[in-house]
Amino acid sequence: MINRSTACGIIGCLAIACLAALGCKDRSDSNASVQGASPAGQARFITISDVFGELERPPVRFDHDKHTLALEKEGCQPCHRADDQGNFLFTYLNVEEQSDSTALMNVFHDECTGCHTSRAQEGKETGPVTCGECHAIERAYDEHEYVPVMPDYYEVLRDTYHSDCTACHREPSKTAKDAGALDWKSFYVTHKKTEAEWPGVTFDYLTHAEHVEALEDQCGLCHYISPQKLEELKAEGREPAGRDWVWDVDRKTSLTRRRPAHARCINCHLQRRTEADEGGPVHCGECHSGATRTIEELADVARPDCGQDDMMLIQLDQGARAKAVAFNHQSHVANSRSCQDCHHKTLRACQDCHTVDGDEKAHGITLAEAHHEVSSSRSCVGCHEAEKHKAECAGCHQLMPGGLVHAGCSGCHTGTLDRLQTPGKLPPPEELIPEDVGDEILIGRIEDAYGPVRLPHLHKVQELTEISNNSALASYFHTDRMTVCTGCHHLGPMEAKADVPSCATCHTARDEPGSSTPTLLGSYHQRCLGCHQRMDPAEQEMPQSCTGCHEEKAPGDKCLAAAQE
Amino acid sequence: MSADERAAPVAKRFFTPGMMVLIGIMLGGVGWGLYRMIFSLASVTHLNDQYPMGLWIGVDVATGVALAAGGFTTSALVYVLRREHFHAVVRPALLTAMLGYTFVGIGLLFDLGRWYNIWHPSMPWMWQGNSVLFEVGMCVMLYLTVLYIEFVPIVCERFMGRVNLPGKLARLNDLVDIVLRLADHVLGKVMFIFIIAGVVLSCLHQSSLGTLMVIAPYKLHPLYWSPMLPLLFLTSAVAVGFPVVILESMLAGRAFDRKPEMRVLTPLAGMAPYLLGIYIAVKIGDMLYRGSYVFLFEGSPASVMLWIEFGLLTIVPFFMFMSRDVRRSPLGLFIAATMYILGVLLNRCTVFFIAYRPPYAERAYVPAIGEFALTIGLVATIVFVYRALVTLLPVLPAHESEA
């Protein structure tokens, strides 16, 4: 029975299987360019996107640390070229010179597998040589996400079109004007596990101080002043101060455009290892450890002498439309981990790159954006917003609208250094609270299953006033005497010693279906419990359970309380 | 029609050892069915809130309907396309279909939570026209009626002129005889209406069974979900019609010591590649068009099932049916037909509960032993009733050795 015809059937089956296999191209997105090695054993992908384009095979997972450890005796020579001075270019051989994908692929194939093969022949520990061992990928079942896309039948959903791109970008026959057609197959297989991110290098004031000591104050070994700058300084008649040195690349003599850090740091460390038998780290994970020291730990570390004024006015020399901003440089230095926290890696002054209209040096980010962008940790407003999230501030600030729009400009743009030089403090609560308000306030308006809350009002206000007065940042911006009061009594303006409207004025006790104002119960809880949650996440002092604030009544007591009213 | 193509009841002993085994399995199924009826679905099945549709829907309902497609495909072949050559297989196919659909209904009684409300969809005030299941239910109900109507002439043929009611009812013999003759006469004239209606209704509900799972695009694996599901179900059901007829003909022949009727089965098998080919083309075309082939090597249950039920159990029979040697060989036909029937069974099961991935399921659904037992019991019952009816009624072709 197993005859020619059945054999044909089986061959046909196999043919279809092969066709299917060929058709199943790997749809991996080409992403990041060649990177170094892996933190904590996680490999990086080699998928040089602009040259390789869409990949035909899975990207190669390259583990740099494995190689540095295996080739410890040989050092960096096997893979990295050096220039005449013996400094290494930390790119892989001559990949930067290859302009087409085949040549690039050949470099990798010839060198990598060549080295692996020759080491195998020498009987040494070596890596893979077959295609699939390098171009391997774990096919996890749940790696794929898919969204089915169909021509739209429900044209009544007009509002969704404006919030959903796919409504316009559809198959050519139904494309809206000026919207491009989008291949609906590209909606399949969009999700892949993200690559491991390199943790940043910990280079804070302490590390800097260690380098300064080891290199005996020779800034020029790491930092750079351009000839132009030297000219400018000569014209000003000033010697180069700390802040003139930048961490930048001299484009004419740089060893590598992309990795000044690797070129300078690792080469120097290697040199000192051979010369002085004491060098810095060379393995990836030793620098890219991801560990950060806290500001408290760095409190006693000497700051680099940058020659900047302690307090200064930030202003535009020409064309300023707002008053200058008073800036306390000294306190910012004390409250940061490194100059790079604000000055980027380049250590330049803000206005060097960030112009009013945006410059390509600053990737188009304008001066205003650089100072005001809420989501950036380097901008003034962004950092201050982040500070407001700290436990001692978040209690009040979590319910206040965030961002610049509600703060107004005059808080910072004062035009004078006066308030910086003589900071104000909030007065003690006794000066603000009306006489007839006791130290402890009983909140029992909606007493029901639980008893009334005894709020230690005076104590709370004293605590909050102390927090504000202890913080230079808070003190600077809390200019209104009633600031702490407005944290809870949130609709101003308020006067000292005057009565405030009760919460129940706007927050009604009964439910109003459809109103956006929380009910009294909701607003008490959001305000009080919300504050406690933010200020004391560990629940050590501030009560966050029901009975922590009000005792639970036995079922019969409710009637009693009602009867007593 | 020549004399030796006339149908006649099978003259063989009914209670063979094989039948006793069958009865045993039936009783087992009945037992589990009763247990479900007394102690609820939870006690018998592994159905849960994440997997509402299980083996009983996948096999009893979906596969049952698919495999009963032999009825309408052979009817269409013989009565619409006038291929009288295949006359001998029409009645057995019709019986298979009738029993198949009847037991779809019976199986459904066990799966439904409120089985006593099964008549609800026929009441106009409870019609819900947007529901796919509504259309499936209505078409199946109507088609079952059509099948019974198509079956009446066989009963008439058996009992016309031979009505012999027992005891007191014997007075009604003549009346019954008149009714049978009238039915036979009338139906003879108008049967074509029902036959064509049967084909149309079949096409409608076979495809709508596929449309059922179109409503779950986020839960059905992309290898299986497609707006083309109705067409896929329809073409695969049409394609499995002849293999079912072939298999059932061979099994019946085996049971009754008859040689397989190769002069009918071989040309029947010759049409299978075309029908199978359409199904394969639609499936592969759909995968290419929607780009879902990227999941083929995923290793997920859905992708593995696709390789098995489509790659192995559909494409291989396709090539087998194309081979003249296979078509002429009883064993070849048997293997090819069985493979594709298994393929359809696995396909329905995959669509309903294997490639079905609910968002919060902690473990996959594996049918419970009671579910298997009831399903197998129902299949055994179908075989039992089939045997009983072919012994009683003129369904299978008359056989000289038995005459």
Add this chain to the structure above:
Amino acid sequence: MAGNRRCFLKSVAGAGALTILGSREESRASGGQDRTEGVGVLVDCTWCVGCRSCEKACNAANTDLPRRPPEVFEDESVFEQKRRMDHGAYTVVNRHQDPDEPGKSSYAKIQCMHCLYPACVSACIVGALTREPNGPVIYDSAKCIGCRYCMAACPFQVPAYEYSDTLTPEVRKCTFCFQTRLSQGEMPACVQSCPMQVMTFGKRTELIRLAREKLRKHPDRYVPHVYGETELGGTAWMYLSGMSFEKLGLPKFGYHPVPGFTEPIQHALFKWFLPPLALYGTLGGIMWFLKSREKRAKAESGEESTHER
């Protein structure tokens, strides 16, 4: 002979093509009413503290649920596992840890989303699940046959079933307190009971406005998306969250309503019953044509016509 085969296949293919082509039209499943003009609830997960008062209130308000003593809802150990609604609970609260930020967790209450284009309503064979004009999706157990197709259809996997009930098993899901409270002008029990005002009940359009205002005022607090505004055509219950919604167990969906995949097919197939009638006619035509050709052939060859069948 080959021609007959081809004819058969062509007619089947033709009917199929007619179906698919005919399905390219809009469908107005409920008569074109504006479904966005209904009630809804906005759930702000950033305020939820996991007190389970909503679960307690739901259990107390719905008499068809098995009674549970209030102490059951004070048990915090339930948060160690992710729970789903089942036949005894219309709503549950789960705690979700943020896998990217250890220590950060959020609570989320889940229940029926009361979609604007409910899959369950479209799926129900007997119309036991219906959508009220103002939004709530409600269940009539008297009509139900227990087929559980609604459970297969629901993309949120909401409906639960009483598998252990032998005689009168029901599909169980949140009713939006429609019969007991909404029709009396009150808000649902869970919304009313929440001490942290996590939920706001009101007109859906108003809630969207409120949600957008919250997103604008507190961009650091929320993920900038109102879940349920457009998902699957929109749902009456919408969510705001501080973590991405997938982390809260709310799946990522497109804007296309799920019944929009099946209803056009069904409506095209039965548009004035034309496709089935066309198929019927085609097959009838083929049969008649072939039969008359047979008769002519037999008459010409002089044979007696044999008895058909």
